[in-house]
Amino acid sequence: MSYRIGLVGKPSVGKSTFFNAATMNDVPEGAYPFTTIDPSVGEAYVRVECAAPEFGETCTPETGFCRDGTRYVPTKLVDVAGLIPGAHEGKGLGNQFLSDLNEADVLVHVVDFSGTTDLEGEPTEGHDPRDDIEFLETELDRWYLGVLEKAVEKFEGAYGGSEPQIEAYVAAQMGAFGVSPELAKGVMLSLSLALDPATWGEGDRLSLARELRKRTKPIVIAANKMDHPVARENWEAVTSDPAYDHLAIVPVSAHAEKALKHANEAGVVEYEPGASEFEVTGDVSMEQKRGLEQIRDFVSAHDGTGVQGALETALFEVLGVVPVFPGSAKGVKNDDGKVLRDCFLLPPEATVEDFAYFLHTDIGDGLLHGIDCRSKRQVGTDHELEHRDVVELITTA
Numbered sequence: 477m478s479y480r481i482g483l484v485g486k487p488s489v490g491k492s493t494f495f496n497a498a499t500m501n502d503v504p505e506g507a508y509p510f511t512t513i514d515p516s517v518g519e520a521y522v523r524v525e526c527a528a529p530e531f532g533e534t535c536t537p538e539t540g541f542c543r544d545g546t547r548y549v550p551t552k553l554v555d556v557a558g559l560i561p562g563a564h565e566g567k568g569l570g571n572q573f574l575s576d577l578n579e580a581d582v583l584v585h586v587v588d589f590s591g592t593t594d595l596e597g598e599p600t601e602g603h604d605p606r607d608d609i610e611f612l613e614t615e616l617d618r619w620y621l622g623v624l625e626k627a628v629e630k631f632e633g634a635y636g637g638s639e640p641q642i643e644a645y646v647a648a649q650m651g652a653f654g655v656s657p658e659l660a661k662g663v664m665l666s667l668s669l670a671l672d673p674a675t676w677g678e679g680d681r682l683s684l685a686r687e688l689r690k691r692t693k694p695i696v697i698a699a700n701k702m703d704h705p706v707a708r709e710n711w712e713a714v715t716s717d718p719a720y721d722h723l724a725i726v727p728v729s730a731h732a733e734k735a736l737k738h739a740n741e742a743g744v745v746e747y748e749p750g751a752s753e754f755e756v757t758g759d760v761s762m763e764q765k766r767g768l769e770q771i772r773d774f775v776s777a778h779d780g781t782g783v784q785g786a787l788e789t790a791l792f793e794v795l796g797v798v799p800v801f802p803g804s805a806k807g808v809k810n811d812d813g814k815v816l817r818d819c820f821l822l823p824p825e826a827t828v829e830d831f832a833y834f835l836h837t838d839i840g841d842g843l844l845h846g847i848d849c850r851s852k853r854q855v856g857t858d859h860e861l862e863h864r865d866v867v868e869l870i871t872t873a
Contacts, residue, residue: 478834479797479821480552481520481790482580486608487557487597489588490700490730492516495555497734497783516555521548522788523750524799527866528816530850531808535816543748549799549819551791554580578652582790583695585612586730589711590704605710609697609720613686616693621685623650628673628681642671646688654692663687690722694794697725698786703732703774724789728782732771736781739768750784752776796824800831800861803849803868822861829857832869842873 485491499518521540526547528535540548556576577583591603595611627649631642643661650660664671667683676684699714701707711727714720736754740747744758745768752775756768775781791797801808801816808816822831833840846855847868861867 479582479791479795480554480580481787482577482583483553483555483586484577484583484612485586486593486595486611488593488599489586489597489608491555491586493734494584494586494698494700494728494730494783494786495553497730497737497781498553498787500737518553518555519550520553520787521550521749521784522791522821523547523784524549524819525864526816527801527864528808531866533808533815535808536814537819538814538817540819546748547819548749549821551787551821553787577693580693582795583693584698584786584790585609585695586698586700586728588701589699589707589714589727590701591706591710592701592704604713605699606714606717606720609714609723613689613695616689617682617686620650620653620689621682623653624681624685624688628676631673642673650688653688655688659691660688663691694790695723696786696790696794697723698728698730698782699725700728700730702727702778702782703729703770724794726782726786726789727778728786729771729774729778730781730783732774733781733783735767735771736775750780750788752779791821798822798824798826798861798863798865800826801864801866802831802835803847803866805868807849808866816866826861827857828855828859828861828867828869831861831867832857832871835869836873838873839869839871842871844870844872846870 483491483495495516495518498520524547526535526542526545529545535542535547537547540550542548554576587605587608588603589605591605592599592601594600594603595607624646627645630649631645643657643664646660647655647657661671663684667680667687669676669680669684699707699711702711715725733749736745736747737749739745742758744756744760745754746757747754754772754775760768779785798821799819800822801819804810810817820831820834822834826834828846829840829843832843843857845857846859847853847870848855849866849868855867
């Protein structure tokens, strides 16, 4: 549970439905603004191919679960109340909710691609989803800009001489966003900005704020309500527009995912979260049959409902998170006979040493080396871990 995915968007676009579909929590839903007032935190899952079958074993996970060789690894999903234009100035539900997003590592922006809700979350027709995408990025950029301006003010008010450089002031003010002095300086140089804010214009400051936001709060677009007839036209318009090439966009029907999970629980269908097919196993009425066939058409065409796809795109593709299984001297069994009881999500480029410290400080302090449980070869503490590695840590702890 080391990563947090923030679920964000304007009111009434289906955020709570998405949240409920991903977590099966009972969060109120409604087609009116601010159904969600307080942030809701739930346990969602991302899929990882289980390594146990490669060792001739069946895993016994203590967190998450495994079905037919697919491991469902838990992650935190935070549903934050709907935002409206001007939130960075305190409008609507205000900066309180922008601050709630600050703890998220990546954002999934739920956008109504059917165009049936306006910027305030009120019912309409023909609304362009590009306006929603731009409004959220604008709100976040302006939020970052406001914090950046404070860093510049402090820099300009400091004494000269051996005082810290501007990147240190920016990092001190924006550290809660994950901005380090190295990142701040690197972004300034990438934008061809001098390391002196006196030379920056208003556009330079906004560009710097925007780029820092992109680096520290990346966004995945969950193109929701894609089962609506008009949504396909909007999809084509958005995905063919180069202005949105920097965003990962996933077609989604949160309603379909939730309906399938409920039907699965009721024994009406057999469905695995994220699958592109399901089997009807119970008695259904003609109306239910028609509804399920419509859902079948959607999941077949889009390789699933998109709920799992959006979460997995956020962690694995956008953040580059690496799932790793801890092994043991018995290969994949621990001393209690448990098989691959854990699967941890580590940052990109994480090393064996990083993994050790992730588990416990004492393990990191006493680390000698690692063992690749597949090849039985020793790997050094600086060995970079890869997707689905199974590693034993040899330590004095």
